[in-house]
Amino acid sequence: MSAAGVEIERVSFGYGRTRVLEDVSLSIAKGEFFAFLGPSGSGKTTLLRLVAGFGTPDSGRILIGGRDATKQPPWARNVGLVFQSYALWPHMTVAQNVAFGLERRRVGRAERDRRVKAALDLVGLWHLAERRPAQLSGGQQQRVAIARTLAIEPEVLLLDEPLSNLDAGLRAGVRTELVELQRRLGLTTILVTHDQEEANAAADRMAVLNEGRVLQVGAPAELYDRPVDRFVAGFLGTANLIEGVVEQGSFRAGALALPAPDAAPGRATLALRPQALALQRDGGGVPARVVRAEFLGGHVRYTLDLGEGIALTAEEPHLRGLAPIAPGTAIGLSLDAGQASLLRS
C-alpha cells in the first residue's frame, strides 16, 4: 500500500447560505496520523467529506499525493472512508463484505481473494471470515469496516468518528489497535473526532476547529501546553483563564503576578492548567483559601479563592497519607511562570 500526503488550500464551503468552512488550509504529510478535532457542528465532517470527494469546495483546492483532486469524484481519488456506522451488509459474511467493494471495482477473483485475506489478517479477523456481522461484537464489526476500506488499498484513510458507536470499555482497545495498524502500514490517516482524548492518543498532529475555522495546528502536547486562545485552552482539558493586565513586563491579576517580559502591555488572559498550581500547606506563595475539595481517586480537585473575584481550580495527585485539605483552610499557592500561557484573546 502506498501513502499520499493531503494539501487543503484555502478551502471555503457552505450549504446554501450557511457558511460551514472558512479559509481552511492544512498540510497533512504522507504517512501522518492527523486529527480534525472540534465540537459538534464545527465543520470536521464536512471537511473530511470534501477530502473524500463528496462535495466540491466553493473556493480553494485539495491536493492528494500532489495531484489536484478538487474536482475529482470520490471513486477517482484513492481514498478510503470509514463511517461512524459500520454499514455492513447483514446477509453477507465478513469475507463477502470485505470483497464487495473490490467486486464493484472489477478486481479479478484471485487478486480479490488475496486482498480480502490480507485485509482481514491486518485487523486480526481472518478466522471469522465466514461469520455474519450479527455474530460479531461491535468492536469486531468496526474492524471489518476498516478491513473493507483497507482492501481497496487507499493512499489515504479517512475515519469519521469511527469509535463513537462502541462501548466506552471497547473504545480504548480498538483505538490502540487502530493506531498500531496505522503505524504498521504507514498509511496517511485523517481522524474526525470531538473527543480530545481520542485525538491526543491517536494523532501525530491535529487541527482544532471551531465554527468552520482552524484555530491551531500541532502535536497534541504542543497544543495542550501552548494554546493560542481561550477556545483551544478550554477545549483541550481544563484551564484556568484569568483576566488581568500586562504592565512593565509582568502579568497581574489581583494578588497574582507572573513575569511576562515578551508580552505587549494591556489587557490579557492567562491560562494555567490545574496541575501546574502547587498547594503549599504551610503557607508561602500567593495566599488563597480552599473553597471546595473533591476527592477523585487519583487526584484531588480544589477550588481556590484568591480574593478580588479570582477563583482557580487546582489538582493535586493523591497519595496515601496525604489528606485532602479541608474547605476554609488558608494555604499558599506557588505558580511556575513556565507553565502559564498568555492568550491572544
Ligand code: ADP
Ligand atoms: P461536525 O462534523 O464538526 O459536527 P459538520 O461538518 O457535520 O460538523 O457540520 C458543520 C455545519 O454544517 C453544522 O452547522 C451543520 O448543521 C451544517 N450542515 C452539515 N450538513 C449539512 C447539510 N447537508 N445541509 C445543511 N447544513 C449542513
